[in-house]
Amino acid sequence: MPGTLPTGGRPNIVQIVMDDLGCGDLGCTGSPLIATPRMDAAAAEGLLIEQAYSAAPTCTPSRAALLTGRYAQRVGLHRVVFPEETEGLSSFERTIADVLGDVGYRCAAFGKWHLGDGPEHNPLRHGFEEFFGLPYSNDMDPLYLVDGEDPVAGEVDQTLLTKQYTDRAMDFISRQGDAPFFVHLAHTFPHIPLHVEAPFRGVSEAGTYGDTVECVDHHIGRLLDHLDGLGLRESTLVVITSDNGPWFEGSTAGLRGRKIDCYEGGVRAPLIVRWPGIVPAGARSEDVVSLLDLPVTYAALTGATMPADRPIDGIDRTAVLLGAEAPPRPPLFFCSHWDLHAVRDGRWKLHLQRIGRDRRELPQLFDLSRDPQESYDVQTLFPDVMERLLALAADFDDEIRSQKDEAIARAQTRMSPAAVGRNSPVAK
Template identity: 50%
Template structure:
């Protein structure tokens, strides 16, 4: 029996104006009931709104240093919650990063080490137990909106893996055929991609309204700013950073719509909102001065913006420099929901409730950086130190040329741009981190071999 067996089309709501306000009136009473006797304090089992952007750069929000792109709603979210300076995606490319997010396991361990394409037969295994499956067992209503990218066959559909509802695309917006699905049916084969961010937002608002008196988990996986870039005409020319900047400002606007919808429905105090990205920027976008971009295991490929807000729980205006990872979300969400992850499953993340709630110190497992195909474990961060033992191969005809000057050791507290290799000055640190890489790589390979 697979682990999934152990787990026990509505119209999109309008996102502004009278329709939203009317829907809000209809749900305030339910929100009050959910708060119950707490006297207005946040409930123990929060709603969870997880917004996951695609190929967003570390420096693309103004609260992360952008000057050509204005993101006032996201900046406000940061002022009202915790903004992380050292948050990490689960991989340097789409599929393994999404697998890491939802399974709490690195992509290779979860059987999804590389980007999937429409013709691929493989996808998310029934043996993997993901966030919505756990949360459903705790009574949550679960909705997946936007980019899935964990397999395109019927058995990989989000509704087969714990989501009550799905609206979105099965893979990236540069792959064909690019279609929109509702649950397990194609509902649109010719897609105006400029409307995606708005429509995903409408679907998320509808999911809030649909949840009734259940807590909800709404996963909004944006298609933007992955190329090809598209934006509604109202946002064209809005930024000082070209079409890419316009796309980010559109995202900012619709994040604001979601936050307004929570407040208007009396759900703001009961909802944990997390905003982050699947990896670093690709052709455009700012790495915020970090070395590397998507595909590379330097910080610009894996370090991402991350903001968390739960009024009354996350301290307003906190800037945390503690390392966190999307791998931490599954154990953390389970802890807030009052459930325990399957003890027979190896998780690669930590419960970070104390960090979300303002801790200044916390232990964290090492951050591991696999290459873009999931073949090799190329780097590790443990505390302030990061060691590279392999590097992305630019020229397959001369692979050794790309591996010169290794290993590289960087003190990320003093040198976050990874500019100065200090491996010769700290040989003991190099040996310790190299052992971490070897042991973790062996552990993943052993689990895969055992699974057959």
């Protein structure tokens, strides 16, 4: 029954994250040009969260937060990492795979990683027992696939990545028997450069970008069918989202800004939750949910325990996912590198910085409940709100900066070759 957790049984969790997908790019989120029947059906069978946020406006920080429940600055991954850079997810961090592993989950990651390509950053060192995917974005060089900890020889055919990731995820799921599992499936598209599997070339009215999204939709459909075919339909929580707003293409649904910006268009993400029989079908929620909240919510749903020895920024949003009454989310902070750009608290969003050198007309206070496009600064109408948010921002800024040196040092520390073992990435 919707609103009730299963007694005893813990759900499998499949988390599907697209790369640079806009919040307006799905049929169920208003796209007139991209056909996403399978994701639309998942939303219709479950819940569409209309005010979901990625934790950061770029790939690495967003993913660092998504997997740890902590702001990327705390993790020391405050910016996009490139090949041959030393930064990555440190051994200090506990990912949701580590956390779920403690309560018996079998965890696997497929697709884009982008949390460092050093041996110690590999998903297998972070709670996942299987990995197949790209160590970073598909526009970075050298481009190679990794299987487990081993680089895969040969050129990458990007047109096949969506299918390959999906096949590996389906295979992993097939092999789990009665063990609960967690799959982090991070698709490479619609991040540029766009590559399209043959059957999907030219199918979308939205051009090549749309083709890649329709291809991902198809393979998400295959995965959902696979779960259903294995009898896992009711026992599996499926979450579908994106890592940040769209970049050169893609729809922000009319919201201001794009990827890299902390305006709504840069950080809003589509968020679909399917868990038939538990999550009410066809529901829509206006509650604020951050992707920071997903690991904490998964832990709550499964009886796992997030680490208690460090700040965790995500909160348990089980109530939202189950369609129940939920309290307002505590303030969310949006950073670019080490600069706090924006704070959202309830209906309010305060902008302190923006991308680009022009700092005029800052700070700005927007009332998202009446002005979702962030057009009108209302600080003169709500001076008390302004004062409160400025104080919140200052406190957060102080806190994050006080952790800066330690966080960066952790993210840059490489393990000794002996400790890492035999495998190392190609062409380094």
